[in-house]
Amino acid sequence: MSDAIFKIFRGDRGGGKLVEYQVPIAPGMVVLDALHYIQAHQAPDLAVRWNCKAGKCGSCSAEVNGRPRLTCKTRMDALPLNEPITVQPMKSFPIIRDLVTDVSWNYRVNRKIPPFTPRADVEWKMGQRDVDRVQEFRKCIECFLCQDVCHVLRDHDKGEQFGGPRFFVRIAGLEMHPLDRLSRTDLLKNEMGIGLCNITKCCTEVCPEDIHITDNAIIPLKERVVDDYYDPVRWFLRKIKRQPKDK
Amino acid sequence: MNEKFETHEHDVLIIGAGGAGLRAAIEALGQGATVAVVCKSLLGKAHTVMAEGGIAAAMANVDQADDWRTHFRDTMRGGKFLNNWRMAHIHAHESPERVRELEQWGALFDRTSSGDILQRAFGGHTFKRLCHVGDRTGLEMIRTLQDRGVNLGIDVYMECAVTRLLKDGERVSGALAYWRETGRFVVFKAKSIVIATGGIGKAWRITSNSWEYTGDGMALAYDAGAELMDMEFVQFHPTGMVWPPGVQGILVTEAVRGEGGVLRNKDGERFMERYDPDKMELSTRDVVARAIYTEVREGRGTEHGGAYLDISHRPAEYVKRKLPSMYHQFRELADVDITEGPMEVGPTCHYMMGGIRVEAETAQTTVPGLFAAGEAAAGLHGANRLGGNSLSDLLVFGRRAGLSAAEHAKQSGQVTIEAQDVLEATREMLEPFERPAGESPYDIHRDLQETMHNYVGIFRNEDDLKKGLSELDSLKARAEDVRVEGSRLFNPGWHLARDLKAMLTVSEAVALSALERQESRGAHSRIDYPNYNEGWSKQNNIIARGEHGMQLKQRSTEEMPAELQRILEGQ
């Protein structure tokens, strides 16, 4: 089989450049295999994150030919091999080294979210239909690719005011949990800045778990915020339709 | 002391942020202890996240006849009665409560029609017992624990790797670690330490395990004077992917068989009929793995050297709903649509039954202040683990380890750390940079994997094991001269140089124990001793550090009380 040419970002906070590597192609190979090959044969200190190699842990995110992807699920035979494949770190996060970025900001945002808070004296019974909708959100593997692609973070650097799609997904999972009693609309409006999202759907497009981030999480959450803040009638209707939620 | 180094002081230090470590942290915190959790990867990426099939707990939501007695019996039978029966007893009793607790912390399991937690069939379990979320149960579990832990206020030090345990006389007093990001050292001072570092699969060529599974915790404990037990019992999961080459070893969950998947050889024969006609595909893992291996060796394997696993007789929608990640995994990585045709599968090194020897009730090791839980600890699973019994193990014994560690910390006085020990530990880490010449850690690792695969694999015999041990000796010598390039910033080669040492320690323990046990039991199959040997039925192999290297001895299992004995004899 022939070889593929890679151009991989090598560098750290002080700067860096694309470095070329040549890798023999094997059947079914993914980009992460190529990175491992380079580590074993050419650049033992190439910094890369990975764990499961099967799209389950969300560690191996990077930008392949400019697109945010899981490198363990990006097949080489799906890429044009007549030109070099570029692999760069996620742009929205500060670089640590090579393909490894500092994603600690995400963990700080996560800490602001009040936990699951069950209603008092619930019987722990739930129907699969009610659970289905929330299970979609709980599929999230925290690859942070949606955070990487979202222009509010990527181009406008609004990390202080904006939680990002990943955390809208997480909050949706709590808000729509059949037995949760808290309301997180204050948080969504004020600290998470959900209003800054203008529904471009870029996040949904890159999500490797096929979570319908915009349609199923963000839009319903935006509606809740609107209801709670601006529309007393709908707020009232929802109150009687849904179980009341504490604020 | 240690003004030179960043130092953190906590009552309890937990090494590992998988299910066991996080559950321990939550419990220790609940006891009022201050708790640090250290992990090699980012939080939420530990192996637990990859678990697929489910958590075993006798909740009897689907099969009402289930109860702890049957779970206890299944676990002991699966483990070929070498299990620590106290652990098996506690585990069967406490698992349902631990699962309910997860639900109350926000985990959302699949449901029965009456709204309870749904349970599925799995190999070796008499009843439908595995609580699950499709085939991503581990993700649900780790997210729930992680969110709860963070919310309660555990301090998490992520991408921070422990390289040595520090002692104050006989007891542990802390650990040296380094930040992967900067390569700088950090000292943790603690009254109690819990090891929850998981398994050792990366010492084999074909494995379902990630880069983290290098046996660090077992090697750290061994170096600190703790005992390792049952190291010959390494579980090869029958169904790993075999093609394409890059995904070789990646797990195909047992839930495929739990949901009705059928195994066939290249002639279309449902060969499990010849190996276990009663349980067929749902026989225990040791049996199914050997069956597939034998089919392939005798020329009845598939194109890429495996067996066919077929679930396509089930409705496509059902398969996609119950096994979504398998569906995607095969479609995206192997160009196979599992709703239409069979998967190719073969054995893969998966789980370590052996590990650090602990007391059943308290998770206490033989070293004061040192505790262990999860895959890093030994005892619950005996000679073979049943699927689903690991996730429940993490919850049950993670909790107990956290509890005991907090209590120990409460009762113990201040500990001290010797500056000399810290310096020596840092020196050991830096040596590979200072050598002007030497081998790459990647080459040594590759040869280690080859050695373990060829000589300490599914089927073993005396000649191979002896060859394996002598190879390990030369690998150890090569590792002494390993050389690392580049800087200390997030350097995977440097990291591997450290991991190699741990892998070599545990590999030697596995090979030594396997050579000693002259019988076949559970996951340990000796071609030269193909049967059970009564003499070994109540003996555990114990490994400890001696004056002249690794020492092996036997320890008799404890006599079981009559009432538990009766349960085992029941149907």
Ligand SMILES: Cc1cc2nc3c(=O)[nH]c(=O)nc-3n(C[C@H](O)[C@H](O)[C@H](O)COP(=O)(O)OP(=O)(O)OC[C@H]3O[C@@H](n4cnc5c(N)ncnc54)[C@H](O)[C@@H]3O)c2cc1C
């Ligand atoms: C693909 C797959 C599927 C599985 N499916 C199931 C299933 O369905 N049901 C089931 O019961 N079991 C299953 N298992 C087994 C089960 O997932 C594992 O045994 C279990 O998750 C181990 O948990 P743990 O808490 O012991 O360790 P882990 O979750 O592996 O956590 C280990 C932690 O220790 C840390 N660590 C290791 N070394 C160091 C060090 N030197 N310094 C600092 N930190 C360190 C790691 O970073 C990590 O955080 C599966 C395993 C695999 C691989």
Ligand code: SF4
């Ligand atoms: S839809 Fe909203 S959250 Fe998603 S990428 Fe666009 S702006 Fe960002």
Ligand code: SF4
């Ligand atoms: S929502 Fe999707 S893209 Fe975003 S972090 Fe989760 S899995 Fe990744």
Ligand code: FES
């Ligand atoms: S390595 Fe886990 S998602 Fe890619």
